Amino acid sequence: MPKDFNKEAYPEPPRQTPVVDKQTALPNPALILSKVFYYTVDLPVTTFRDTIDSVRSKNKLVYYHQKFRRVPDLTECQEGDYPCYYEAEMQWRRDYKVDQEIVKVVQERMRACQQREGNSYQQNCTKEIQQFHEVTKNFQSRYGDLGAYASARKCLMKQKARMMAAQAQSA
């Protein structure tokens, strides 16, 4: 996980290290193995990483996440104004990608919760499960069967069909 992850969304489970109550004089093989692992694998890898980082730290590059301005939607474009259509289409595509990533994040949270709780996940992670269901239902209703050649126009038409169905049902 990156260093700046959301601590509330991924809470750490309580530590369960048992109290050491050694009653024999024999050496603990688990302790020996862990020390062996530390000295043969962990320490060399960490020192290698530190040397590489010290070499790298002279020229530190940064990158940013681009923020895009909001442009008029497809519904606010004049008919036949093709540049406006293009801008709305690009904005819709960016929003589609963002929504896909949102679904992935929510899914990841549910999976992390299930991994944490073990066999009692169904009762302990109700919030995550309910959030996942809601988010996927909304995603499906908005972008559901648009297919590979999805476009802003098709999404708008789908929304229109949804609204018509809702009106027909309520009437």
Next chain:
Amino acid sequence: MVGMSLLRSAAAFAARLGPLKAGNNAANIITRTIPRTDKVAIRWGHGKKLFVVKPSDFYDRRFLRLLQYYILLTGIPVVVFVTAVNVFIGEAELAEIPEGYEPEHWEYYKHPITRWIVRNIYDSPVKDYEKMMAAIQIEKEKADMRMTQLEVRRQMRQTGDGPWFQVPTLDKKLIDHSPKSSPDN
């Protein structure tokens, strides 16, 4: 003991008979071992050396050798270069955009080689967007002009008071009215 001396005299006699035959040396005619031709090797290293008859693999091995050579000729410098970039320059880290600062378009990428390519080789995404919008605008204007041309055609054909669809006819001054002026000619 007597038999031994008999054998020895027999060996000397045989050596006398055929001195030029190899192996008939009087010294070792009794003590030599009988050569066994089915088990020849003295040391059991890799077994008997055989000449295996198989088709030539020279061309296959030459192909593989040349393939290896030509792949590694550029492969190794590329691998060394990419490793050096990753070790000495390293990937970028994510940071918040500072206030009032407009990052350049290559500062949105992580790997230094990608950043270099985007900076020097590719056009900026703003420029690409504008190019696309310009192409769309030109096509839109062309389509609009074609639509107006069709409309103008329709109007001119219908009303007939425009410059198009004029059929050239003879000058009306050339008409000879003289037979029409006197009816009973």
